[in-house]
Amino acid sequence: xxxxxxxxxxxxxxxxxxxxxxxxxxxxxxxxxxxxxxxxxxxxxxxxxxxxxxxxxxxxxxxxxxxxxxxxxxxxxxxxxxxxxxxxxxxxxxxxxxxxxxxxxxxxxxxxxxxxxxxxxxxxxxxxxxxxxxxxxxxxxxxxxxxxxxxxxxxxxxxxxxxxxxxxxxxxxxxxxxxxxxxxxxxxxxxxxxxxxxxxxxxxxxxxxxxxxxxxxxxxxxxxxxxxxxxxxxxxxxxxxxxxxxxxxxxxxxxxxxxx
Amino acid sequence: xxxxxxxxxxxxxxxxxxxxxxxxxxxxxxxxxxxxxxxxxxxxxxxxxxxxxxxxxxxxxxxxxxxxxxxxxxxxxxxxxxxxxxxxxxxxxxxxxxxxxxxxxxxxxxxxxxxxxxxxxxxxxxxxxxxxxxxxxxxxxxxxxxxxxxxxxxxxxxxxxxxxxxxxxxxxxxxxxxxxxxxxxxxxxxxxxxxxxxxxxxxxxxxxxxxxxxxxxxxxxxxxxxxxxxxxxxxxxxxxxxxxxxxxxxxxxxxxxxxxxxxxxxxxxxxxxxxxxxxxxxxxxxxxxxxxxxxxxxxxxxxxxxxxxxxxxx
Numbered sequence: 001x002x003x004x005x006x007x008x009x010x011x012x013x014x015x016x017x018x019x020x021x022x023x024x025x026x027x028x029x030x031x032x033x034x035x036x037x038x039x040x041x042x043x044x045x046x047x048x049x050x051x052x053x054x055x056x057x058x059x060x061x062x063x064x065x066x067x068x069x070x071x072x073x074x075x076x077x078x079x080x081x082x083x084x085x086x087x088x089x090x091x092x093x094x095x096x097x098x099x100x101x102x103x104x105x106x107x108x109x110x111x112x113x114x115x116x117x118x119x120x121x122x123x124x125x126x127x128x129x130x131x132x133x134x135x136x137x138x139x140x141x142x143x144x145x146x147x148x149x150x151x152x153x154x155x156x157x158x159x160x161x162x163x164x165x166x167x168x169x170x171x172x173x174x175x176x177x178x179x180x181x182x183x184x185x186x187x188x189x190x191x192x193x194x195x196x197x198x199x200x201x202x203x204x205x206x207x208x209x210x211x212x213x214x215x216x217x218x219x220x221x222x223x224x225x226x227x228x229x230x231x232x233x234x235x236x237x238x239x240x241x242x243x244x245x246x247x248x249x250x251x252x253x254x255x256x257x258x259x260x
Numbered sequence: 261x262x263x264x265x266x267x268x269x270x271x272x273x274x275x276x277x278x279x280x281x282x283x284x285x286x287x288x289x290x291x292x293x294x295x296x297x298x299x300x301x302x303x304x305x306x307x308x309x310x311x312x313x314x315x316x317x318x319x320x321x322x323x324x325x326x327x328x329x330x331x332x333x334x335x336x337x338x339x340x341x342x343x344x345x346x347x348x349x350x351x352x353x354x355x356x357x358x359x360x361x362x363x364x365x366x367x368x369x370x371x372x373x374x375x376x377x378x379x380x381x382x383x384x385x386x387x388x389x390x391x392x393x394x395x396x397x398x399x400x401x402x403x404x405x406x407x408x409x410x411x412x413x414x415x416x417x418x419x420x421x422x423x424x425x426x427x428x429x430x431x432x433x434x435x436x437x438x439x440x441x442x443x444x445x446x447x448x449x450x451x452x453x454x455x456x457x458x459x460x461x462x463x464x465x466x467x468x469x470x471x472x473x474x475x476x477x478x479x480x481x482x483x484x485x486x487x488x489x490x491x492x493x494x495x496x497x498x499x500x501x502x503x504x505x506x507x508x509x510x511x512x513x514x515x516x517x518x519x520x521x522x523x524x525x526x527x528x529x530x531x532x533x534x535x536x537x538x539x540x541x542x543x544x545x546x547x548x549x550x551x552x553x554x555x556x557x558x559x560x561x562x563x564x565x566x567x568x569x570x571x572x573x574x
Contacts (some may be wrong), residue, residue, distance in 0.1 A: 009361045017349045020390060086343035090406070093309055093339040094362050095331060257311075 003097030010104020014078070015111060015225040021244075028074065032067045032116060033123055036060070039129060039186055050190040061141070061212035062185035067116055067232025068149040069180055069205050072156040075109050077169045079160025088257065098254060100159055101226055106150070113149045117142060132217030143216035144235045146206040151239035154246035161253035187210045188221030201227050204238035212233035261320075262287040262414055262445040263308065268317035270303055270469075277303040277367040278314065279469035283448060287413070287460075290440045290479075292460030293449040298561065301449040302342065305416045308447070309339045322413040337416040337442075338407030338502060342422065345379050346391055352402050353378060353387040359406045377405040381435055397428025408444070415439055417448045423457060433459060453561055457481070465565055473565045484556050484564040486528035489537045492550035493521050502546065509540035522550075 008144070018025045036059070044055040058201075082088045091101050108121040131138045159168055163254055181188075182207040201222075210231035213220040222228045263285035271276040277300045285291040295301050299345050306312040310330040314509055319326045341506060346355050346396040353374050360370030363437070378384045381401040400420055409413055417436065421429045436459055440446050456463045457477045465473040473480060482488045493502050499516055503523050509515040514523040529531020541548060556564075 006362055009358060015348075016354060020349050020351075026300065079368060085340045085348070086345035088343035089311060089341055090339065090359075091362070092311060093334060093337065094337045094359070095364070096362055238475050256320070 003099040003103060004093075006096035006100035007103025007107060009146055010049070010100055011107030012082055014104055014108030018108075018112070022247070024039050025115075028112075029116055029119055030095050032063065032070075032107025036120065036123060036127075037110055038061045038194060040049055047188060048191075049219050049221045050188045051223045053221070053222060054128075056124075056190075057218045058213065058221055059186065060120070060129040061216055062183075062209040063124075063210060064117060064120055064145050064178050065148060065205055065209040066183075066185045067120060068113060068208070070111050070148050071116075072152040072159075072186060073172050073176060074112070075105060075153050076160040076172045078109075079105060079157050080164050080166075080169055083161060083257070089259070092257065098251075101254070102250060105157060106153055106194055109156075110149060111151055114148065117145060129218075133215060135197070137215045137217070141212040144208055144211055144215070147239045148204070148235070151156045151204075151242035151246070154243050154250050154258070156251040158246045158253055161250060161257070162228060179203070180205065183209065184221060187228070190221065190223065201225060203235075204242060207231055207234035207238050245258070262323075263291070263321055265308065265319040265325075265445060266305065266317055268319055269309055269315045270300075270307060271315055271365075278317075278471050280308065281307075281317070281466075281470055283447075283464060283471065285445055286299070288445040289461040290448060292456030292463040293447060293466055293468035294451070294453065294456045294561075295449070296378060296451060297572050299436070299466045301466055301470075302418055304466070305339070305418050305447065308414075309337055310334060313338070335410070335412040338401075338410070340403050340407045340415070340417045340420060342418050344401065345364065346406055348392040349390060351388045351390055352394070354382050355391060355402060356409065360409050361410065363410050364436040365409075373409055373411065374457065377408060380407045380438060382431070395428060395429045396424050400432050401422065401435050404439065408439055408442075411442060412444055414445045414447065415528050417446060419449055419451065421505050425466050429455075445475060452536070453557075454555065460508060465561065467562055467565075472562075480561075484561050485526045486556075487526075487533060488524050488525050488554050488556060488560070489534055490522050490524045490550075490552045490554065491537065491541070491548045493523065494547070494549050495521060497546070501521070505544055506537075506540055506546070509543060510536055526530050527553075 042058055044059065047055050049055055049058045055125050070257055088101065091092050183203040185205055187207065189200040192200060206227060210220050210222055211234070212229045214231060220228070226234065261284050263283060265281055265283040266395055268278045281300065281304050285354055293301050293304065301313065307314045308326060310326050312332050319494070321333045324332040326333055347358070347547060350358070356374035356377055357370045360373050361367065363371060381396060383402060383405070391402060394402065396474060404417070404420070405433050416495040419433050420436065424432065436446060436448065437558060443485065450454070450458060460477060462476055463480055464471045478538055491506070493499055501517050503514045506523060510525055512526055512527065513527045525537060527532065527536065
């Protein structure tokens with residue numbers, strides 16, 4: 001059996017989980033919507049966007065990127081659970097390619113994230129966010145967001161397989177916050193102290209958030225530096241680089257299950 | 261031989277999980293792999309099922325080398341690990357259909373196979389329910405059914421009844437017999453002597469990563485002797501002198517246990533032995549605190565089997 005066919009069967013399995021237990025993805029969605037509302041209305045009044053522009057229109061693409069990053073949790077937790085419960089061992093004893101298990105995760109999590117993007121975009125339109133560019137650019141922005149999610153998938157698969165204990169999931173849940181906030185997803189890097197802003201500008205999340213803003217035709221909050229000039233290139237390059245690092249690490253972690 | 265291992269070795273750090281493990285099982289029988297926790301049973305199963313790489317030795321499963329022909333081995337085996345490795349969130353039928361398709365069956369064939377297996381293992385009524393609502397015995401049976409989708413040449417069962425109540429245990433035993441009746445070779449690991457005795461045609465006793473005895477259950481039982489009667493003596497009576505008197509009256513050596521303040525006799529055939537001990541106690545006018553007739557424990561099996569070669573060497 002080809003790894004792709006087995007991957008498709010395992011994608012269906014992971015999607016069937018959500019059909020049986022819809023609360024997990026629904027809570028995930030509600031959480032993203034809550035964050036959007038908290039920042040949009042609770043904190044948003046106090047935040048100004050460098051270079052001008054409405055905060056909600058600035059915020060929404062950032063929230064889209066942030067929710068793609070938070071997806072790393074879903075992936076890592078699911079991988080670790082399967083490995084702990086012995087079902088990964090059973091998959092490994094089947095005559096299917098070793099890439100299948102990861103492909104099943106990729107398929108299901110990308111589908112979940114695509115739905116999440118659609119819901120957040122719909123929610124954004126309801127609270128006054130607008131796409132002011134052309135449909136092709138907007139579609140490209142969505143693709144870049146999914147590419148970013150794709151790179152997060154491999155980090156999640158690696159973490160879930162390599163550190164299977166309950167603690168690893170906790171560590172991911174805690175770490176996504178500082179990494180998520182130390183970016184331009186919610187506030188512009190230009191409002192931060194210089195050194196902090198420099199770190200935030202180099203966060204891969206910032207590249208995707210800024211690229212999505214400029215492609216949707218929203219204010220970017222960035223007036224100078226590499227992010228202002230070439231955010232789209234960075235939003236392509238960062239995920240590819242992360243994938244190039246973490247895909248082989250994931251494969252190695254999967255093979256290592258064999259010596260343990 | 262359907263299962264063959266010679267001198268398998270596997271180390272985890274300083275621990276020699278397998279230290280010269282040998283096995284030979286002909287087709288179509290249930291073979292028991294008996295040993296205490298940490299004897300290396302699970303590692304042996306994982307090595308034979310191609311899930312861990314061994315450091316040395318050779319093994320052939322269903323005619324194929326586990327190292328060089330792992331993919332061919334995988335097509336011919338089913339593995340049921342210690343945790344029921346089925347999807348808890350999905351239903352029983354969903355699980356079987358998924359595994360069937362992963363084994364390469366078409367959707368229709370996988371569905372038909374799933375229905376047949378649900379019926380064979382008595383799970384038809386629970387087919388649509390989420391597996392998380394199943395009892396331990398049902399979950400284990402579903403697990404075995406999933407391992408049986410392709411009617412494998414060899415089925416590995418790693419401690420299939422650990423943690424199950426007696427009724428569930430009987431259900432699982434019936435399922436294992438069904439599997440063997442269909443012509444599959446079964447390698448069953450267990451910590452329970454009576455389980456191996458009930459199911460297996462032959463038993464390998466394992467300790468410290470190697471097989472210390474390999475024989476039929478009947479022959480093994482002859483080696484380790486008959487039933488035990490354990491007499492717990494009241495705390496105010498001296499264990500040593502009671503042991504002497506009682507041993508003389510029963511006509512068998514008494515094995516004292518100072519901690520439990522008890523004496524154990526190896527009595528051979530159970531009930532008559534018990535009667536002999538009771539008569540002796542009566543004659544000596546000793547009132548025991550407790551009196552138990554029991555099968556040899558696994559500890560005693562290992563003591564006997566691991567002590568035997570040393571005694572012979574003396």
